[in-house]
Amino acid sequence: xxxxxVMKAPMTWWAGGLMLALVQIFAVAVQxxxxxxxxxxxxxxxxxxxLAPDYVETHxxxxxxxxxxxxxxxxxxxxxxxxALVAGILAGRCRLQTTTVWWRATxxxxxxxxxxxxxxxxxxxxxxxxxxHGCTSGQLASGWAQLSLSVVPFTIGLFVCGMLTAFIVxxxxxxxxx
Numbered sequence: 001x002x003x004x005x006v007m008k009a010p011m012t013w014w015a016g017g018l019m020l021a022l023v024q025i026f027a028v029a030v031q032x033x034x035x036x037x038x039x040x041x042x043x044x045x046x047x048x049x050x051l052a053p054d055y056v057e058t059h060x061x062x063x064x065x066x067x068x069x070x071x072x073x074x075x076x077x078x079x080x081x082x083x084a085l086v087a088g089i090l091a092g093r094c095r096l097q098t099t100t101v102w103w104r105a106t107x108x109x110x111x112x113x114x115x116x117x118x119x120x121x122x123x124x125x126x127x128x129x130x131x132x133h134g135c136t137s138g139q140l141a142s143g144w145a146q147l148s149l150s151v152v153p154f155t156i157g158l159f160v161c162g163m164l165t166a167f168i169v170x171x172x173x174x175x176x177x178x
Contacts, residue, residue: 010091024145031072033145035138036080037129038066039073 027034045062048055056062088094129135140158143151 010087010093020141021145024141027076028145033138033142034076035135035142036073036077037126037135037138039071039077040126041067042070042073 024034041062045056045067048062061067085094125136136158139148139151139154142148143154
């Protein structure tokens with residue numbers, strides 16, 4: 001039977017924010033502020049180098065050194081995936097499922113459809129981030145940590161667009177598990 005509620009978060013918002021702040025402080029102390037999308041461009045550059053090395057050499061963006069080598073971001077990406085897996089296991093939530101929110105968005109019960117739409121959405125977010133020469137996680141988390149002026153309109157736009165998207169996609173509000 002399909003659940004008709006959303007599970008309660010395993011930690012409060014402020015505890016999660018504090019943990020993110022500590023990770024950001026550690027990242028800045030060790031290397032540089034957090035950001036994950038550049039490593040996907042590096043992977044693309046490696047693939048393009050094998051297929052069209054002349055194109056890579058003359059390209060305005062990917063010919064730069066930072067797009068030619070694998071950096072700390074790969075370990076950050078691997079850590080994000082591993083950390084999410086460990087957190088899901090520890091919270092007892094690590095299972096493949098179709099949530100109520102997905103069901104109420106009227107896309108059906110298909111896990112395959114959910115994976116395809118999730119992949120397409122992730123691809124579009126990554127494409128937009130790279131077209132803007134940055135990424136949402138780097139701008140939001142690292143921008144606020146560095147008190148960057150550009151993060152203020154970005155955050156306002158991000159939340160306005162996020163709420164508008166949620167309103168369009170998720171018409172009915174699910175109950176939250178107690």
